[in-house]
Amino acid sequence: MKLNKYLLLLVAAGSILTSCSSEEEIPKTDGDADLQEKSIEGNLEREIKDFVWKGLNFWYLYKAEVPKLQDDAFATQNEYIDFMDSYSSPESFFNNGLLYEGDRFSWIVDNYEDLENSFAGVRTTTGINYGLSYISSDSNDLVGIIRYVVPGSPADNENLKRGMLFTEIDGQQLTVENYRSLLGGESLTFGFADYTANGIVTNGNVATVSKVQLNENPILVAKTLDVDGIKVGYLMYNSFVHDYDGELNDAFGQFKNDGITELVLDLRYNGGGRVSSAVDLASMITGQFNGEVIIRTRYNPTIDVQLSEASKVTKFDNMIFDGNESDHPGHTPTAINSLNLDKVYVIATRSSASASELIINGLAPYIDVVHVGQKTVGKVQASITLYDANPPYYEKTGLNTKHKYAMQPLISTSVNASGEAYPEGLIPDIEKVEKWDNFGTLGEMDEPLLATALNEIKSNRSFERTIKAGKFIPTYVGESLEDEDAYQNMYIDVPSEDSEIKKLKTTTFKD
Template sequence: MRFALLAPLVALSLALAGCGGGDGGSGSSSGSTSTSTSTATTTSSSGTSSACSLATREAWALAQLKEWYLFPDLLDTTVDPDAYSTLQDYIDALVAPARAESKDRYFTYVTSIAEENAYYASGETAGIGVRLGFDYTAKALYVIEAYENAPAYAAGLDRGTQIVAIGTSTANLQTVSALYASGGIDAVSDALGDSTVGTTRVFQIRQPDSTVSTVSVTKADFELDPLSSRYGYKIIQSGGESYGYVNLRTFVSTANAALAEAFAAFKAQGVTKVIVDLRYNGGGLISVADTFSNLLNAQRTGSVMNYVTFRDSKSDNDETSYFSAQDGAIAATRVAFIGTGSTASASELVMNTQKPYLPNDVALVGANTYGKPVGQIGLDNSDCDDRLRVIALKLENADHEGDYYSGLASSYPATCEASDDISYQLGDANEPSIKAAIGFLSGNSCTAITSSLASSATASVQQGALADSVSVAGAARAREPLEAKSPSFAQRQLPGLF
């Protein structure tokens, strides 16, 4: 696995993810590029209250940032740790200068070692198991994706379902519009409760056919299958041609086998034109991104895949990655990537990696991506269950292109503007973004993603949650993933997850 050991005494976990998530290549974390099993720098030895006091944890975090932060000149070490009541607030103050330059938009954060390891090993988390999008125009809440093995799907909530009201019982249901009027988006998020297993919520829901019902859903542990059992991959027939379609939800280790199965199916059918749907994918392990790139590029074994570069003082950890043989890989001749403002980190790495090799045959379809050309490492204070995800590396493709902090749309070879219509299931050839992707693959012209759409896609970022404009192209803040006030690790990786 890439980046398994970056220093003699430190097993760093690298991770690439959305706004706060990780993506790495090995080890204990995520956020930008990593696997979920390694442990990183470990300090604190006793597990006593003094060892895990806020002051001690703040001092530890400052030391790690001074040593590893990718932008040392943008680290404000003058801030007073005594002025902050939480470790994350202190970290936010330290990296505020980099955030002001859009180089660290909540990518550096502290999370739970146990929680992150569970997520990266199997995609395990707790909740009702849906991705939610809030329509700021209609003040309405919708399910934009549902996980098949989670409680909400079993209760009838799926893509396109509107959540009209939320309560702890039928007696105290409050409409979503009233919640928003009383306390904004935080009131809507708070009404859903935390991710504690056993928490029950009652929902009044409206289906796309206008049927209204009331259901009770109890939160439980479930696995976030990286590829849906319904639409994870398929072969779409259109105009006499066969197109491969693959929808990856998140870059966790269990995705490797699922992706290999998908591409083996494409290979068996002679498919070389592929739609890669990453519209809600906030990132994950770099190692999985490399697997994905290898599966698309059977003909490029031995060629440069991408470059990983650390700050000058850590340049011994720099790495050049090369394409390698992968069972089931195809030699893709034309690729359409579907993205939105929730598409970040490892997702963008796969897109950027493909760019030099298909300069006239690769496109970004949908909306502009988030813009995260950097990755995290995971540094552990194990006795306190603290994992500090630190922006420590930059990512570049074979042409050394990597400064896409404003998203990929402005620099991508071709872009096709398209909406994300939740009245169609993901994987449906008639869904507008998929239809536009098929159009590009078949050689049709399209309307480029506009700058207004690009800016709207990253209009709102709060507490490490990714904002996304996933409605009609160009409609700023029309529908965005619902933000949790204090996001769990999984919510950092999967915008809108509850």
Template sequence: MVGNSMKKQLSYSLMAVASAALIALSGCGGSDAVQWNEGVFESSEEFKNRCQVPRSGSDILGNTFPDVQGSTLLENNWLRSWSNETYLWYNEIIDQNPANFSDTESYFDVLKTQELTPNGNAKDNFHFSQSTESYLQRSQSGVSFGYGLQWALISSTPPRELRVAFSQPNGAAAAVNLFRGAEVLEIDGVDVINANSESDLAILNAGISPSSEGETHTFLVRDLGATETRTVTMTSGAVAESAILANDVIQTSSGNVGYVVYNTFQAFSEVELIDAFNQLESQDIQDLVLDLRYNGGGRLFIASELGYMIAGPTQTEGQTFEQIVYNDKIAPEDPVPFFSLSGAGNATPGVPLPSLNLSRVFILTTGSTCSASEAVINGLRGIDVEVILIGDTTCGKPYGFFPTDNCGTTYFTIQLTGVNAKGFGEYPDGFSPENTQGSLGVVVPGCSVADDFNHAFGDLDEALLNQALQFRETGTCSAPAIAKSNLQTAEKQANGLEIKVDSDPLGKIMIRSK
């Protein structure tokens, strides 16, 4: 069994060679010989922190780096054993000799299942790594690097369409008044819509996703509602993110409706989320429209707090928000309740949370609604709070992981799944509004609506919000959406070279000790 010490770090998104190979491993001032045998594994502790390039000093939290001199081969052996110990589907990994891989990235890429979901999607589409420094900056303080915006790539090949999905209030985009709905026509003089050479595509992709801080790029844009174009210049830099992008009260003839755009369940979001619900609690809210269309996830315990703040104490007392399920090597834990006190992120621990005491909630979704966002949907459905989805099928990630550092890289591999109070947790193809056309996930009451980049958040004519308000009054849907939009997945066309938009790897389910 893997012990509790590992679980307390939980932060809830070559064919095998039959013959044995003898590999020499050096580090810790000495040399070790490890016999590689297919299906036979040493403890991951034998290889941990034995690095090709050891770090010195401490991280941004003040923790001293534990690294000692090692090798890429030692790092690969750690990845192999760690995956065998903790990966949810460890018995579906094809065991491959770590000596056959010259770097950790390519080896980590093969340490996952190759199975498919019922709809034919990859069963594990959430396997990734990033530098530990970047992970800590983003998850702990909300600091990321870029322009402070999220692109929406409606079409990735000619004729392309690139829009701004949203801007952070403190980023370079907001500084030049570049907001939701703006269309990008040129980047550094290259035509976004029709350019189709490798050299032009390299320029476009470099401008969309700058590789380092301090890069400057020029954009020809047409703002939402404008007929004229203008040129803006942005320099990539550190951006302190805001988790709440809108928090409004909509007055209707049948009572006040709260509207909240919530974009991440990361630790830094807790104070903002509680503040938003404190404001709503004071406004006699009769219904809530919770906009999670771009929320890729974060901490499961903050998702639990959000569930409590929606449903209130009467509906949640003694109830399970989620029961976490590990592989058969890890002992089960007590279920995650609906937390009624703060302390899952950056808020002062132990303070009673506000609550709206609602028996239903309208949730706006797209394919970028993922992980902890889906846990909110599933957790509320488990206690019979009516969840009405407006938008598109969610991403389908009923899974989580322990972000784990080794030698300066933090690895994210699926290590848990979860079920609600009714024992349900099978939604690998997402949740779908009931009139969705095409491939379906778990069908939920609501309406299929395409994302609307022609209106700002909170605009009563914005398609998803408008449909939610209509459904609230009439219980009916407009014609179902056919076109799909997703920030992180570009629909391929018949011809032409693609440009790409970076996804948010941290928008996944993560859990920490409460």
């Protein structure tokens, strides 16, 4: 069934029922609101809400579960507008009126430029990536630990390091109730602490760090290790950001030149990102499966029925930007540096989600994937950015320039080539939790999670003490980026010109 662009807009003004019989016509009066045809155009808040409804009505993965998103949900335009007007803002309309109750990952923003920046790795930050835990089981007081510092950031300039503990911000003890507001400031004074025989105790050291707009390279560490004569590549990769795919490919080129035979891919803090970057990374790890299926995708029934099965698969590739050159002017396809490995060690934890999980699950039918760490989040759905523009809304053609609202709704779900998914999270093959009193240095062979993977590559008793040391196992309360809209999100590219999704624009939306 083809979907009308918007059922109610097809009803001409004169055809909306405003009479009781053919003999007696009741005239409209200013005081008879129910008989007045209400207008969307010219009312900015209604225009935004109208865009929200239209975009979700077509794209939303859970459309069938939301009664007010059905094509026949409203009998008249006035009924539809009354429904919109019953919500105080576009945010309330989206979150409380139309969002499926089981959806944790769709969102709306009032400035799409901020959203685009976050997807490009640009954010306002101190440069500190942190985790938060209860100090003790009988207190709401929290301790934070610096998990890593972005090179060149304000925190880096203050010489802050991985493993440093903090318990106070601006002189106030962090608690479950206040940590979001304290860490949300533009300038933060950290009060540091130490592990002692008496527990975690403040040490009197402080550092003030201001937030700036920062472009973070997700490749934090890329190096080749010599493990008893075995060349092992180690990559600490913190987000799937398309803008850095070229640098990611260069790192694999260096691994290839170094002659590595084993790879440890560290995704312990990677909450996800762009699907095409995940596919490229999987293709860099392998290379021998070009053209084979890595994931199979499903959409809501309105979309799914119009697409061929061939169009709902994503395959290993051998070129960066393959099929997506149009949204990267000035770029030309670049051959992927593939390692042709038949085994990979992946460090993934409770902070690893979406595209990170896609790597593990997508590779599993083809090569041996050894998952070191913890159970992952369990995020199998992907989203797309929708603008108040011409249908199908994922491009800025005909953009409504009176506002900058955009949506990032879930539009698809996926399984791997074997039909397997991970809605409850991926279970590690080797369980290992970061102990905060034995944190280690990322990329060094005695860092406990890396050492655990290296022990699997070749038994090395010198790592055993490092792996087993430490007592403080955190009870996580929060972490960096959790207040960002894109937290643990997986999103797809703008469809290429020859894709079936792209052609839905001409076959589905009719005036």
